[in-house]
Each structure stands twice: as C-alpha cells, then as structure tokens.
Amino acid sequence: MRLIFLALAIWGAIHPMWYFLQWFAENGVDLGAMVDAWHANAASSGLVWDLTISAVALTVWVLAETWRTRNWTGLLAVPATFGIGVSCGLPLYLFLRSR
Secondary structure (H helix, E strand, O other), X not given: OHHHHHHHHHHHHHXXXXXXXXXXXXXXXXXXXXXXXXXOOHHHHHHHHHHHHHHHHHHHHHHHHHHHHOOHHHHHHHHHXXXXXXXXXXXXXXXXXXX
C-alpha cells in the first residue's frame, strides 16, 4: 500500500500541475486571473469549494495526528495540499504516516 500511496502522491503532483503550467503559459503568472477562472461557472465554483473544504479537513487531521504521534514529517502534507492540491497532499500524508 505504501508504494501505491507514493505513486498517487506523485501523480497527484504532476497531473494537476501540467494543467496549471499550461494555463500560466497561456495567461501569464496571474493568480488573481486563475482564481477568477476557477469561478467561471457554478460547477467550477462548487468544485473549488469542495476541494477547499477537503484541504481544510485534511489539514486539521494532519495537525491532530502530528500532535498526537509526533510524526513531524507528516506536516509536509500541509504545504503539498495548499501548494499543489488534495490530490497530492492526501496520498503523501498516507505515505508518510505508513512508515
């Protein structure tokens, strides 16, 4: 399972980043415009909120478990979640906690 979590974390980092980099190549590195694009319609706004709430829930879980277990490497999942996405942060955390 550990290697599957690692593979999912890598995929979750590379695949979404491919689309972000394409968008930046077409529109420049304008985070405000990217946020506007995320809210282009109700469906995409719903997805943004779904992922935001999932990211917050994951962060609360990571912080609570890290506090309890003192597995400080698990905290790497927090910047991965907010810098890349839940698709990277969640499997990364599962990989780190399974050592």
